[in-house]
Amino acid sequence: MNFLSPRLSDLQLITYNQQQKMIWHIAKRELYDNLNSLRFALATVLLLALMLTNAVVYLREHPARTQAYHNAAADAVKALEARSTSLYRLATEGPGGLHKIPSPLRFCAEGDEVFLPKHADGRNYIRDIANLTAVWRMGYPQETPSLHNIRPDFTTLDWAFIVSYVLSFVAILFTFDTISGELERGTLRLTLANSVPRHTVLIGKFLGAFISVNMPFAIAVLMNLLLISTSDAVQLNAGAWGRLGILYAIVILYASLFIALGLLISAAVRESGVSLVVLLLIWVSFVVFMPNTLASIGSRISVPIAYVEFWNQRIRLSDEARAAYQDKYGGSQTKPPVHVLGEYVSKEAEEHERYNEAYLKEQIMQGKRARAITRISPAAIVQRLFESFAGTGFERHLQFIENVQRYAREYREFVVDTDRADPASLHVVGIREGMSQKPVSPEAIPKFKDTLSLNRDFNTAATDLLLLVLFLVVLMSGAYLAFIRLEI
């Protein structure tokens, strides 16, 4: 075939097979260029160092974390079973501490686990009301480790950081000159002088860059997982490996996104120096600044009252309830009927719990708003996706709270049902004289089990996944258009 003067018929002769061959040819050329380059070596070293640090830090911290959880959970169960001496105790003292199970995939995304509460409490932690024992209610304590933390600020070295910051950085460095560089050297003209359709060239370049970005990352990830899976401190089950697979798919999407961006800017700007500067500035704004600045704007839309304020209000609320009771029944010598007392204690606990939950809801809403607005930045999306699938962070905590609330209902139903089974009881829950005093078999008491459902994770992540794909499609078509219209 005479490539120097292609006729129409010749162009049509380029079959699908040949096109594919051409794509591979170009991709291979790109790949060889990259493999020999300084940037490939630097990127490999950088990613490898980060991933190994990640594994080492995780292996150092994880066993203690799991141990602490198991101890706390075992203590809680023991305390609960100690209350099985009478149903009345179970009904007033409640299920006790409910603990959040730590995710084995915390090395993928730290979330903000350090700052999130590790447990919820179902106890009667308020004083007795006049001569009555209060009934338990769910409370959601806060973690404030930052109060004592005088270390400098830093970002944790999880996969989410390595991917959203470093991998995108590497992707930009691999692609900023793929088109502009060839334009400057004039080799692009040479390539296109052959009867190669432009989109073939673009796809080839994309593939080349894709493989050269993914290769160092894949090596680093494999080393990381090798370290983690060979250590006997951690057992990753099939579910965890499945989640890791999903996470890797997200990495591929995200890396492609930045490669497409690199190709787009590289084609649009035509000068490598400028294209790198533009890309770096975009990178800095979208990856480093946007997630944080936007979140602080978003969180300010509605601000719940301070926790101290909430705490004081709650004390005021229970004081009022106590005063109201005192006014009504405190003076009289004879005790009011049992069902009046029962109604009173359960109402007090209910109102208290409702108040706790309303405050929690406000905080969650604030967190959700702050997170929603950061979706403009793909880096923030990836951070969220990593958290969702690693079972850490905000969404995971919401799931924990849901589990807690479901369990609280189950526990209450258990108490009511067991009480109903006792013919001697008056069925007034929460009052000593009103309900069954019989011991309960410790095995029969429902125990709290914190679970993670992949199904739910997919649901919460669906929007983010779609957004990521949308970003990718837009950037790909942008790159395609820019390259098609490129004048050489």
Added chain:
Amino acid sequence: MLMTLIRRELLDNLMTFRFAAAVFITLLLVVAATAVLIKDYERRLVDYNTSVETHQQNVRKRQTYSPAIVRVYVDRPPNPLSLFNVGLDNRLGNEINVSPWHVPSLWDAQMNSSDNSFLNIFSSIDIVFIFEVVLSLLALIFAYDALAGEYEGGTLRLVLTHPVQRGYILLAKYISAMLCLLMPLLMSLLLALILLTTSTSIYLTTDDFLRVGGIILASVAYLSVFYFIGLLISAVTRRTSTALMLSIFVWGFLVLVYPNVVLATTAPQDTSAERGASAFGQIKQIWEEFDRERKHFLATDPVPGEDPMFDIDSPDGWGAGDGFSENRLTLSYYYWSVLYYNGKLTEESLPRVPHAQNYYGFLWRQIIDTADQTWLIRRQTLEDIFVKPALIDRILLKLSPVGMYDAATQAWTGTDLKGLQDFFDAVRQYQRTVIAYLYDREAFKSRLWFASDETVVDWDTLPQFSFERSSIGTNTKRALPDLLLLLTINVVLFTIIFLIFIKSEV
């Protein structure tokens, strides 16, 4: 000659797209961040003011000493310069109890603001951070082709055919690049200051402007380090493409990777548990000794078999409580005691009042002495467990210019650890003043400690807490080591580049 060279370099740098883009992004980010930070500061200021108001009212509405001194709280005002470098300013507690039963420290402070743990993952971005990331990148971008580009283009040979000293060429390049970097720096600071004046609640003093001057100084030294790093790479590699790649990776490593890797690997271990537990045991022992003495005092008291309330009675209402309070995490352990009667005391309890006065006079002297004793142990242990590792972290961070720059600017703004410790020192000072005041009035052994039947406490003479941020001289002293370190690195890098450049063949 130098002027000609500088003019040439300046035009080369200024007329580029990369310069325009970088300036634009810097201004945009600084304006956005400043707007957010001002709102944040205003919110914290409102929180602070309401909190001060509430705390004062809480004390003033008591008629006797005992329930009031429990409620003496001090609030930490937000630092207006935290806009530039937030440091520890909005992380550490800002509300602290100064009751005489324990010596207040940084670890006893609580947070009084809208603290939502679901937002902790987002870090606040301040102006210095923007300079740290964006302008250092710009410095490298100016530098990477400064020498390599001229080697490649052959223009260096051309320039050197003139009777120009090589040092002059370097100097011209340096001066012009720094001028170009100063432009976005000063422009964005100016914009930030303009935005600040639109806010009615932020008031900057003359000293504050001097401190901002100090921040500019540190920024120039920091950017100059990055320019020299770029120049060094450029001189060594002699090829623009290699120099560019290497510079960007060095930037990513120094700014992004190194600080996080260092802090992640030095994360505090739980080895502190043992040290903390032994100190906590010691503190507890001292307090138990105190409790034995207290019980002994009560037992030998002429009124036999009375509890600390001495069976004093008031029909108008009363409150009482005592006991030990502990927090293992912060090694806090102390004895507290509250007792008060509103209105008239009953006739039959009047003879017991002198006994109660006697007891509380004794009790509080003991409590205050014991608190002082335990503080010595507590302070040492807290230093070992919390402060020392944090200082080591900061030293390790200084292996990257980012760490030095951050430390220097925090020293200027007063949001560093030392600046915060100043506040807690002032709080401890204030606690001594309050105790001295109470001793002076003989409050502990007075009838007014618990009963308001004869007179009520006049709170107007109670000393008020005030905190002045450290003087500019102190700020300078604290910033100087890091500033000098940055300057030394500058000089060293310049010398190396100069030697390489002098000896290089064109």
